[in-house]
Amino acid sequence: MNVRELMTEPVLTCTPQTSLAVAARLMREADYGTLPVVDAAGRLVGILTDRDVCLALAGTRRNAGNIAVREAMTANVFSALVDDDVRSALAVMKQHRVRRLPVRDTSGNLKGMLSVEDMVVRGLAGDGIGADEIVEALRAMYTRVPVAVELTPGPSDFTPG
Numbered sequence: 001m002n003v004r005e006l007m008t009e010p011v012l013t014c015t016p017q018t019s020l021a022v023a024a025r026l027m028r029e030a031d032y033g034t035l036p037v038v039d040a041a042g043r044l045v046g047i048l049t050d051r052d053v054c055l056a057l058a059g060t061r062r063n064a065g066n067i068a069v070r071e072a073m074t075a076n077v078f079s080a081l082v083d084d085d086v087r088s089a090l091a092v093m094k095q096h097r098v099r100r101l102p103v104r105d106t107s108g109n110l111k112g113m114l115s116v117e118d119m120v121v122r123g124l125a126g127d128g129i130g131a132d133e134i135v136e137a138l139r140a141m142y143t144r145v146p147v148a149v150e151l152t153p154g155p156s157d158f159t160p161g
Helices: 020-030 050-058 086-096 116-122 131-141
Strands: 034-038 044-049 100-104 110-115
Touching: 020 034, 020 050, 034 110, 044 050, 044 100, 086 100, 086 116, 086 131, 110 116, 116 131
Parallel strands: none
Antiparallel strands: 034 044, 100 110
């Protein structure tokens, strides 16, 4: 079974010039956690997650309408090709701990999105992917690696009450 058979299309996208406010509104309205970022020719140039939006806003006092997606997006995007086997796509997800992969053609044009959920809903039937393979990948994706965090004192905009 190949990625084309399981991917979701059409894909909601944004551009690097889109503001975070507009991108976040698109995510909310479509109930998406990620937006692929494409250039004017439709080539995949990045991906923006709801987490990217939150972290970009947490690190600044700028308004979301004044921050471009290119400032918050991840430019090094892991993706799958439309004709890849679903097992190879799942291996990419597992290795890089991502639940969603943009799907592109060999020219880099975005064609769809493939999520772990797509594999569960449509891939478990027939000659698709096995439930045990999905569970193994999810375990790898969700392995927590503790990180020491030290908060630095600084000015705060927080006002109690």
